[in-house]
Amino acid sequence: MNSSIKNYIKSIGAYFLTITLTWIVAFFFLVVFQVDEDGMFSVFRIQSFQNILLSGIISGIVWGGIYKFVQYIRSQIPTYFLAVVISLFTNICSAYLLMYIRFHLADILIIEDMPVAFTGLSQLYNSQLFYTILVYFFIIGTLIEIFYDVDRKFGKGILLKFLLGKYYKPKEEERIFLFMDLKSSTYYAEKLGHFKYSRLIQDCFKDISSAVTKNKAEIYQYVGDEVVLTWKMKNGLGKSRCLQVVYDFMEVLEKKKEYYQKNYGMVPIFKAGVHSGKVMVAQVGELKSEIAYHGDAINTAARIQGLCNSYQSRLLVSGNLFNQLNGEYSQGIGCRYLGEVLLTGKETTTELYTFVLN
DSSP: OOHHHHHHHHHHHHHHHHHHHHHHHHHHHHHHEEEOTTSOEEEOOOOOHHHHHHHHHHHHHHHHHHHHHHHHHHHTOOOHHHHHHHHHHHHHHHHHHHHHHHHHTTTTSOOTTSOOOOSSHHHHHTSHHHHHHHHHHHHHHHHHHHHHHHHHHHOTTHHHHHHHTTTSSOEEEEEEEEEEEETTHHHHHHHHOHHHHHHHHHHHHHHTHHHHHHTTOEEEEEETTEEEEEEEHHHHHGGGHHHHHHHHHHHHHHHTHHHHHHHHSSOOOEEEEEEEEEEEEEEEOSSSOEEEEESHHHHHHHHHHTTTTTTTOSEEEEHHHHHHHTTOOOTTEEEEEEEEEOOTTOSSOEEEEEEEEO
């Protein structure tokens, strides 16, 4: 099976597992803190965990599938306000659907101590209980959606680190950093104009997503036409992902070259520099917080990337990282030793290697 398909299946599996577990917890609290026929909350005993489990699984699959579909629809909508309206409408419809399914599966998913069963949907829809549980389902669905959207905006896994306070105090980590930016960016910015150039950068950074996900990279920053990726050592060295991400991105751009040629009159070319080393990681900022990396490793990676034009290279790698790779990089990728160079601001020389597709 293709590795990209495997990664997609894993990501979908992890997504539905997370959603399902969340809905199981939601049903747990719904049963513990139940509502009576007057819509008032009261505490009941849990008689059957199996019913809670089945209810959570069904809700997770139904809501998760709807949310995935709506995510795709939202990505095609240019207006943010309209996208929000669609999300709210979808959550209301999803809550109705979950109530409908729950009603028709009442004989299978029996939760004891719940209020008396309704004889028909019309009776259920006219009850205060229906609207109380409907609001509960809506709130749960909305909170899940907000969490996923915020996590995506911060970068996958970053929100959880913030919530856990993982980097409230600075910590030392050994990491790989990759700096990648658009070649001849100044020329294209003048040629295309500010608006069209910004759309070009938007498209490029959208198209890099699949390569980033496939190679388990973390997006640290977008700076102008530059993107900074980072890995923990194990993830970056495994299957030479810190190198492969560049070639996977090149492959995506090659497949979409007709699109770029038609819309921008050019096919974007990116150049990258990669280095590894120890850095300090800390949560910084009060008015605007983010997780920041400080140290020589990140500065060295940036300076290596700055030499790509001088060496006519699309990918430059430091000798330090090259040694850690131990020659274990993907077939079809060749390398050449360039020698030692004294980088700006450093007192010792750095070995450089250039990598190319054979």
